Amino acid sequence: MQATAVILAAGLGTRMKSTLPKTLHRIAGRPMLRHLLASCEQVFDRIVVVVGPDTEAVQREAAPHTCVVQHERLGTAHAALAAADAFGEGEVAILYADNPLIRPDTLRRLLQRRESNDARLVLLAFRPADPACYGRVIARDGFVERIVEWTDASDAVRAVNLCNAGMLCARAADMRRWLDAVRADNAKGEYYLTDVVALAVDHGQRVAAVEAPADELAGINSRADLAAAEAVMQSWLRAAAMEAGVTMTDPGSVFLSADTEFAPDVTLEPNLVFGPGVKVAAGAQIRAFSHLEGCIVGPGCIVGPHARLRPGTQLGTNVHVGNFVELKAALLGDGVKASHLTYLGDAEIGADTNIGAGTITCNYDGAAKHRTTIGARAFIGSDVALVAPVTVGDGAIVAAGSVITQDVEADALAIARGRQVTKPGRATAMRAAMRRSKT
Numbered sequence: 252m253q254a255t256a257v258i259l260a261a262g263l264g265t266r267m268k269s270t271l272p273k274t275l276h277r278i279a280g281r282p283m284l285r286h287l288l289a290s291c292e293q294v295f296d297r298i299v300v301v302v303g304p305d306t307e308a309v310q311r312e313a314a315p316h317t318c319v320v321q322h323e324r325l326g327t328a329h330a331a332l333a334a335a336d337a338f339g340e341g342e343v344a345i346l347y348a349d350n351p352l353i354r355p356d357t358l359r360r361l362l363q364r365r366e367s368n369d370a371r372l373v374l375l376a377f378r379p380a381d382p383a384c385y386g387r388v389i390a391r392d393g394f395v396e397r398i399v400e401w402t403d404a405s406d407a408v409r410a411v412n413l414c415n416a417g418m419l420c421a422r423a424a425d426m427r428r429w430l431d432a433v434r435a436d437n438a439k440g441e442y443y444l445t446d447v448v449a450l451a452v453d454h455g456q457r458v459a460a461v462e463a464p465a466d467e468l469a470g471i472n473s474r475a476d477l478a479a480a481e482a483v484m485q486s487w488l489r490a491a492a493m494e495a496g497v498t499m500t501d502p503g504s505v506f507l508s509a510d511t512e513f514a515p516d517v518t519l520e521p522n523l524v525f526g527p528g529v530k531v532a533a534g535a536q537i538r539a540f541s542h543l544e545g546c547i548v549g550p551g552c553i554v555g556p557h558a559r560l561r562p563g564t565q566l567g568t569n570v571h572v573g574n575f576v577e578l579k580a581a582l583l584g585d586g587v588k589a590s591h592l593t594y595l596g597d598a599e600i601g602a603d604t605n606i607g608a609g610t611i612t613c614n615y616d617g618a619a620k621h622r623t624t625i626g627a628r629a630f631i632g633s634d635v636a637l638v639a640p641v642t643v644g645d646g647a648i649v650a651a652g653s654v655i656t657q658d659v660e661a662d663a664l665a666i667a668r669g670r671q672v673t674k675p676g677r678a679t680a681m682r683a684a685m686r687r688s689k690t
Contacts, residue, residue, distance in 0.1 A: 253341035254362055256295040257334045260284055260348035261303035261321040266473045272309050274348040276477055279484045280508030280527040283351035283471060284312050293355040294362060299337045301330045326441030328433040335430065338423040342366065345419045345444060349471045352480060357463045365420045370394065370459035372425070372451040375416040377468040385414035386445065388460050395458040398448050413460070416468040419447055528562065567602065584627065597639065601627030607651065609634035626661060
């Protein structure tokens with residue numbers, strides 16, 4: 252039977268105090284909506300995202316999944332009802348985009364409990380460390396009797412620590428019928444999805460609760476909540492990396508993106524940041540205080556400390572990128588060494604070439620980017636400026652302090668620096684003149 256996930260993503264998120272829609276705020280380098288979509292894609296046959304008006308950015312992030320618009324924000328049940336025509340005829344789960352950390356296994360358990368047919372409606376519940384103002388799930392003999400909101404709860408009910416996460420699963424026909432029956436008879440005049448539970452019970456239907464870890468179900472409504480979710484996600488990503496064979500000397504200081512890929516036997520030193528799109532091959536070492544984004548690090552490479560690898564960078568095998576080296580859209584062949592104080596942008600460097608300290612590729616002329624190509628086994632001396640577009644051939648040597656504006660052929664020596672002029676005794680005369688100027 253077909254299963255459809257309906258993700259409610261129309262909320263304004265006013266507590267975030269941001270012009271960015273709440274569901275596009277990032278966790279581990281990925282919008283929170285995309286996290287939930289990734290989990291749903293492993294479980295459900297179809298996904299429908301309910302968005303608010305004028306939220307084209309959210310619709311782009313939801314692609315290629317179906318989007319429907321809630322033209323008036325009249326509550327969560329109203330938002331779910333906006334997607335009713337897309338429910339299909341199988342099972343429907345109503346989820347929230349600001350609960351992005353739900354794992355596929357939890358969604359499978361939710362769906363499997365509904366498909367077992369021992370309950371017509373299934374909800375997700377959890378036991379947070381601080382139940383605070385969550386609605387309490389009151390159950391008897393394994394089935395839910397009611398949900399009591401905090402403001403309506405007695406002290407005895409508030410002592411219950413099983414809390415409602417707000418997400419529901421039912422057959423499509425049942426869900427449509429209950430959503431149609433929800434009324435806005437509350438102080439805010441809104442249609443609440445939680446009321447579906449009471450309607451199901453009132454209709455004599457059994458309601459079951461599937462309990463899930465609190466880390467997965469805590470919602471995000473503020474920047475503090477976002478930071479807490481980031482911490483949870485980072486702990487999961489670090490644990491998964493170490494389980495896969497990565498060494499971390501100080502895991503808590505390493506920040507990963509959701510798509511970071513490590514081969515076994517990678518070593519990560521403290522205080523590292525991995526932005527989106529990083530792949531690190533076996534045996535590589537990423538040393539302390541380095542920042543990587545949108546790059547590929549080959550086998551046996553050493554990166555850092557204090558290195559920055561920007562998007563488009565690819566390192567071959569056994570490349571050494573040392574301290575205070577920045578690479579952008581740079582392809583470094585096997586065995587290349589750029590040990591310190593260097594910027595290589597829009598460059599291709601052949602195998603076993605050495606890049607001296609202070610070398611820069613001058614790749615931007617104020618209007619366009621230009622490329623620098625350096626062949627294999629070349630030697631670039633310290634403090635060299637390579638003014639692109641320029642090519643240095645295989646085996647060439649560029650003398651320290653040179654400004655290279657023309658191509659250098661293979662095996663040539665290029666020296667491009669001003670002639671030194673030395674004037675004996677002139678320093679003494681200059682100091683005397685400076686002293687006189689101060690009197």
